[in-house]
Structures are given as structure tokens and as C-alpha cells.
Amino acid sequence: MESIPTPALIIDSATVDRNLERMAVYADSHEFDVRPHAKTHKSKQFGAAQIAAGAVGLTVAKVGEAEVMATVADDLLVAYPTIGRDPANRLAKLARHVTLRVATDSAESAEALAAAARRVSATIGLLVDVDMGLGRTGVQTPGAALKLAQLVDRTAGLRLDGICCYPGHVWGPPGEQQAALVALSNRLGQIVDLWAEHGLEARIISGGSTPTAYQSHWVEDLTEIRPGTYIFNDMNLVHGGFCTLDDCAARVVATVVSTAVPGQFVLDAGSKTLSSDRCVPAPDSGHGYVCEYPEARIAKLSEEHAQVDARDCQRQPKIGEQVTIIPNHICPVVNLQDFVWVRTADGPLEKTPVEARGKVS
């Protein structure tokens, strides 16, 4: 380990494989398609691994991510309401070479995509984004979902493919999740029925999120799931009860750079490496989990320093010692890296680029 500069993000290949396999087995047993969200890894290598593990395609948020992932997947969903001519033109160009869908909640977005698609004689598939309680994006009523679906259906350049929802607000123990997902299932059912009454079919009903992934069978009409974080996992999922520490494939190796303040050690991984994201289910748990010092608490981050409270630790690390951190939220951590180091069984660490990092548009 000492031969790579720290801080460094290390990905354990065997853990990744296990995480992908577990999701594939679940999806198979319930006949769901898996369309992983590439935002977690942002790397061609892992996108290709997801396809190899049976994914029907990949999900992305931004056009720049779609452009990267189109090199490893021929079926992409942009789960984001793109607005304006620039993203529409870039997506239409992609749609000439891969199956491309966009999930959106407005006529403005749909019409810009349609115009761009027509200009290059392409077709873009549309999923109507339906809010299921998160309150972020998505049409609010079955009537609004129908209205947008009808617009898409009659607009040249577009193909009405179905419905997209994101149950990112559904956390908690399995019983609570089940109740929330059954309610969500009923609401989706209303939309599907209303569409059917008007001669429209939702061939794809796309849900997702890692915390709900293994409860997806409670949503009756669902055809595909879009988990993202499951490939690496993180402390959000550990504290939420959705995975164990052993399931966490991505860890930051950091070096102790100062022990000047008694009862504290300082690491060379600050918010520029770990991000400032708090742990959602355990906001007071600090800025990540230090594997070698489980009693330690990463109390404070500045950009380049982690101040670790070690007063409860039985021993204190020395200057120069390396420690391993499981981040609270792995997605922004990956986005902060130009590359990651992949560990394979018995092989050396392989430096792997994060091609889709920083693609804000």
C-alpha cells in the first residue's frame, strides 16, 4: 500500500463482483431488468462489468455521463429532465447509435428533445417522471402523467416508453419499506390504468434506489430497477441496515499527517476527498468509518484534513501510518477522484480512470 500516494480510493474487485451477483440473482428471481445507475462508479470499466453481470443497460444523470457510458452500453436511460437545446442536441446525436431514453416531467423538456431528434432523424424514448413522494421532480398527479404521455405519444421524434419513478425517500426497516412500496404500487397502478383507458401503454416502469432494491417485488407493475450505490456500498447503507461493512467495496486509504493535538490524529483526506456529505441515517456518526480504529470518530473535515477524535481508542496511530475509511456517501467521493485503484485477487493495484467524473452537464 505504501507505494501509492494518499489519499487514494481503493476498490476491491471481489466485493464488487459479489455485490453485482447478489443484485442479479434477486432481479432474476423476480424477473426485473436491472439498469444500474452509473453515477456511483462513473467508470467505463465498472459500467461494462454491470452489463456483463446481466444489466440491460445503464442509467445516467447528465448528458456528459451518457456520452461516456455509450462506449460500453448500447441502451441508456438519462434519468434527468434535460432542458434546452444543447443537451437535447447531444442526446439526439447519441440516439442515432444507442437506444436512448430520457425521463422527464415537462412538455418543455419533451419538446426540445423531439425537435433535436427530428433534426438528425433519430428517435428518443421518453419515460414520464412521476413523483412518488420524494418531492424533487416528477409530475404530481395521474392526470398530469396522462397529459404528458399524450403529448409524447403524438410528437414526432419521441417514443412513449413508460414511467420512471425514484423512491429515494423510502428508507427504514423492511416492514416500513414494504408498506411504502405497496402504497407506491397502488399509485403507479392508477396511472397505468388511466393510460390504458386512453390507449397508452407503459412498457417500461422503472423504479430503483439501492435501499429499496431488494424490496422491489412489492411494486406490482415494476419492470426494471435502477440501483446505483449497491456496486460499492457505503456507510449510509451500513447505518441504514441495508448492507454490512464487508459489503463496502470502496475505501479511502489515508495517511496520518499530524498527531500534534492530544487525543486527535489528522488524516490527509478532507472534504476534497471524502465530500462533506453527512451520513443520512446517522448524522452524528462523523465523516466516515475508520476501519482500523472503530472507536475513532472523524469529527471534522476541512478541505485537506480530517480531524479524528481518538480519545476513545485503545491505541493511537503514529505519524505516517495508513488507515482505511469507508465513506458516508460513496458517489460524491468517486466524483472527486480522477482515478481509483482496483485491487484484484493476488494482482497489483490497477490505476483505473473515472472517465465520467465532473460531468456536470
Add this chain to the structure above:
Amino acid sequence: MESIPTPALIIDSATVDRNLERMAVYADSHEFDVRPHAKTHKSKQFGAAQIAAGAVGLTVAKVGEAEVMATVADDLLVAYPTIGRDPANRLAKLARHVTLRVATDSAESAEALAAAARRVSATIGLLVDVDMGLGRTGVQTPGAALKLAQLVDRTAGLRLDGICCYPGHVWGPPGEQQAALVALSNRLGQIVDLWAEHGLEARIISGGSTPTAYQSHWVEDLTEIRPGTYIFNDMNLVHGGFCTLDDCAARVVATVVSTAVPGQFVLDAGSKTLSSDRCVPAPDSGHGYVCEYPEARIAKLSEEHAQVDARDCQRQPKIGEQVTIIPNHICPVVNLQDFVWVRTADGPLEKTPVEARGKVS
């Protein structure tokens, strides 16, 4: 504006010039050297502008940043306790071409730098990092400062140059700052006296931070200041009372991508653009200031979305409308960008690379 993809970080050149000029005038009037911290802009262009405005050199945190900034400044301070052979070797290599100093708080760090410097027949200047109350890094007592200074003084490859401190914890109104800085001045004086008793001189006494910058004259022995954020400013400084909205040179342009949820609009700038950093002096003020909708509150960020509570706004923006955000903390926002757009008087927006972004090591 519509011709650039959003979200985009726009830098107003005239405001930057004014901010640099104001600091230069203050420093001149008190005979301080200015050694701006390049972490805020991470760009060669702005580093060069700071040198042109009279800075004696630049400050950086990481070795990778030093390597970038060595192309525009021949005098660099790494205000970070580098540990281990890799950073030491890289810095020693730089020290053959530029005046290079490192601020550190441990014998381990100093000895690694010395060994690396000797290997390439270079000399690295050392500043002893002294904790003035922030509790992050820095030796804790005058005795410890003396001990490290003596080690540096007798070690080949190193040159004892002085003392470095960072009063990042000194916020608040001018009266409070003055009291804190006078106390800090007394503590520094004790160290200087102790060194003098042992025949050691602190030629450089380096302080800094933008919030304390214009109060630096209360620290008697100070020779240089290291403000970073002052070049762009941000909502931390506005809410802290250290600058006005007009002084904020760096603003994120974002597009309204959804208005599906009543009373809310959603922007295409999430934590991947704005970072998750809260406003330190006003943690409940939301995730930045929306210039066109001052009554709006950026209530929630996810990676690619800002959910803006617009219930108090007199009018609501339309889908596709662009708005301008002043971030809470500009440094991590810059780090998230591959490039920024610089606006000059009457000229077009110039796409400018952020060469030192992402340099975690």
C-alpha cells in the same frame, strides 16, 4: 449566457481585480507580504494575476498544487505537513527550480523532506506550524516549537525560515477578532523570544485566512498573510460580515429544470456543483444565495438537483430560466469544475481550465 451549458461557474474579472487590489493596498499600508492561498482558484491564470498584483509568492496545500503553481510563481509555501517519501521527493525536485517552503509540525515530516532535499542537492525552507487555537495541526507549546526549530536548524537539506500559523477559528465582529489576534500575537511573541534566546530567528512569520486578513496588523510580529477566499469571496464571508454580495466574483449559473412540485423550482446544480458545505456563520441559510430570487432558499441538494423553496418569492421562475447562485464556500465549488468561464469587460466569456483541481496528493 444561453450559449454555455449549465451549470457553469462564471468568474467576473473586474470583481477579481478589485478584490486583489484591496488586499494589496491593505498589505502595503502595513508592510505585509501577501502569499495568497491558491486553493481557492486552483488556476494558473489567477495565480499569475495574484503575483502581478504584488504577491510575493503563492501558498498551496498539496504537492500536486505546488507542481501546477510552480509554473506561474517562483516562490511557494506548502502550508501542509507532508508525510512520507513520495511527497518529499516531489517537493525536493521542485525546490531545485523555485524557492520552496513547507509548514510542518513534526520531526517525521521535516526529516523526510531533508532526506529528499539532500538526495537532489536542494534546500527546502521550513516553517514551524504552530497551533493558535484551531486545534487541527501545529505544535502546541513554545517548547515544542523550539524543539522542532532546533531540529530543522541542525538538519542538512533544510533551512529554518520561521513560523506558520492559521487563525481559521477567529471569526466574529472586529472587536472580538482584535482581542483574539492580540492574544495570538502574544503567544507568537513568546515563541519568537524563546527562539531568540537560543539563537534562532523567525524571518518569516506567516499568518492568514480571509476573515482575519484586514485585522492582521493586530499581530505584532507577522510578516506575511495568506488569504485564499478573498479573490472570489462567498456566502461564508458575506454572512460573516467580511464582504458584500457585490464582492462575490464567482457565481454558478444554473437552469430551472423542473417546476412540477408547487412552490418549488429545481435547478441543475446539485452537490456535484455547489458541494455540500453549509454556510458556517448561517447554517440554516440553505445551499447558496439565488441572486434573482433573494427570498428563495436552496433547501436541499442532491448530487444533480437543487430543490429551491420558492414559497416566499413574489414570482416563480419558468422552466428553462437561468439563475445565478453565490455558493456558501467557493473553494470546493472550484475544485468540482474542470474549467470556469471568465467574464471580462465587453469581451466574450473565456473558458479557463482549473489546472490544480482534484490534486488530492
